[in-house]
Amino acid sequence: MKTSELRAKDVAALEKEVADLLRAHFGLRMQKATQALSNHSSLRKTRRDVARAKTILNEKKKGAAK
Numbered sequence: 001m002k003t004s005e006l007r008a009k010d011v012a013a014l015e016k017e018v019a020d021l022l023r024a025h026f027g028l029r030m031q032k033a034t035q036a037l038s039n040h041s042s043l044r045k046t047r048r049d050v051a052r053a054k055t056i057l058n059e060k061k062k063g064a065a066k
Contacts, residue, residue, distance in 0.1 A: 001049050006056045011064070014057040021050045 006014065025046040031037035 001052070003052060003056065006053055011057065011060050014053060014060065018050060018053045018057060021046055021053060025050060 001017075006017070009017065025043070028037060028043050028046060032040070032043065037043075
């Protein structure tokens, strides 16, 4: 997911996005454990998407607190 798409969302939508990404990443990890994962680069992509979403979420929360 692009940063510009994440910045357009509000805090509640970002929290939902983080939860969805974490759930997707968990599913990929389970596929890897059972050797059913064919595209291993998707693990890296989802992990970075989670980090990107969490960063923007924290920026928005700090901005709202000021």
